[in-house]
Amino acid sequence: MIRKLLFLLLFFLPFLSLHAQDVKPLGIALENYDYPFPVNYIQLELQDESLKMAYMDVQAEEANGKTVMLMHGKNFCGAYWRQAAQDLSEAGFRVIIPDQIGFGKSSKPVDLQYTFHLLAQNTKKLLDSLGIENISVLGHSMGGMVATRFVLMYPEMVDKLILENPIGLEDWKVKVPYHAVDYWYEQELKKNYESIKKYQLESYYDGKWDPAYDQWVNILAGWTLSPMYPQVAWNAALTYDMIFTQPVVYEFEHVQAPTLLIIGQRDRTALGKNWVSEEVRETLGDYPALGKATAEKIPDAELVELDNVGHLPHIEAYERFIAPLLSFLKD
Structure with a gap:
């Protein structure tokens, strides 16, 4: 099987796009x-496996005593927080990624x-x-x-919560048919540079591509060549099943921390939307x-709507993202 895959890769290599060849x-x-910053690890013993969890710890030169944690999305890693971490650090925050x-880089x-x-x-x-006991948490x-x-x-640890175009704001399983992990695995094995870029172009950026986005495609595409x-x-595949079956939408009313929602208005990300009728x-x-x-569900929430921005405000419209974030954290 591996020989066959290698043969197919060598056969089709001349026909790949320039960007794909660069992967x-x-x-x-x-x-x-x-x-972008030094990587550290902690050891975790989980379900009879010894695993390493990677993280970056960006210290502020002139610390204000506050810490912010930046949590990545499914098709990303901590590296895409580089600019945000740098600016937060310069503003006095310790940043955990x-x-x-x-x-x-985790197991x-x-x-x-x-x-x-x-x-x-x-x-x-x-x-x-x-030794961190209090933290503001940003999740994309x-x-x-x-x-x-x-x-x-x-809740006792969290000073503030920031949600940047989070998924899980709706319960997809109410409208979308369930697919087992084996299905997700088959779909993942089919991925390549072209399919990954097509998905991100359509789902994340609403058809508006900037060459700067290529680096986030290249990471996922580079894995497919391993x-x-x-x-x-x-x-x-396992994490797709987690996302689909474990919604948080029903629990927002229990969030106690002051919350900032930064929502790009062009975003149309939804799991399984290709499996339903056009009407649905x-x-x-x-x-x-x-x-x-x-x-409206979160008791103490502020909403910032970013017009003409898609799923990744901190990549696509950084200045419009960082300004309300810093204002909220400093308040």
Whole structure:
């Protein structure tokens, strides 16, 4: 099977786009990909596996005594927080940037039962190891679901919550048919540079592409060229099942921390929207409506709506993202 895959790769290589040819195979834990800040690890014993959780700890030169944690989305890793971490650090904040287990430079388990509770608990262990007792938490995309679960589990630790275009603002399983982990795994194994870029172009940026976005495609595409990619794909499949079956939408009313919602209005991200009729599809991923509804559910919430911005405000419209963030954190 491996020989066949290698043959197909060599056969089609001349026909790949220039950008696809630039993609380099990446190690299972991104060993040959440099992060913007030094990477540290904590050891976790989970479900009979010994795993490493990677994180960056960016110290402020003139500390204000406050700490912010930045939580990545599903198709990303901590590296995409580089500019935000740098500016927060310059503003006096200590910045913690974890890679959740199964993502980025963290371990990819052989077979882990993923839950948002587990990821939140892992994150708590990381903070405990650093002696951090109070923190503001920012979660983007899937990181918003992890951040919400963390805030619900450890309200005494959280000063403020920031949700940047989080997923989980609606319960997809109410409208979308369930697909088992095996299905997700098959889909992950089919991915390549072209399919990954197509998905991000359509779902994240609403058809508006900037060459600066290529680096985030290249990480995922680089994994597909690794002989260890099946293990990466299996973890991706397990986390898709977690996202689909463990919504946080019903618990926003229990969030106690002051909350800032930063919502790009062009975003239409929704899990499984291609499996439903066009009529149903139109009701999914409506972030302008979802942002307003979520702000009403959270007792102490402020909503910032970014017109003409998609799923990644901190990548696509950084200045419009960082200004309300800094204002909220300094308030």
